[in-house]
């Protein structure tokens with residue numbers, strides 16, 4: 530069975546206990562240290578995306594694969610990974626290679 534989304538759970542519970550109760554329970558949960566810690570962890574997390582270029586699929590460090598109709602993550606205003614929720618950093622393989630070469634060159638000096 531497909532897991533319910535937060536909105537579906539909220540709608541289902543609203544019919545049983547009233548929307549105000551649901552809102553009160555959600556507000557109580559959101560104020561707990563556990564919830565705040567989970568949100569903070571998600572915001573700290575990063576997902577590194579690489580690709581051959583704009584016409585090729587992108588692969589994220591969390592394992593996500595993504596294809597854009599036009600442009601890449603930056604051109605499509607994608608700031609967070611849709612799979613893991615991490616902050617998205619994207620580089621083409623060429624950009625990664627030239628950055629690695631620059632680091633190697635700096636180390637050789």
Ligand SMILES: [Zn+2]
Pocket residue numbers: 576589590591592593610611612613614615
């Ligand atoms: Zn990810």
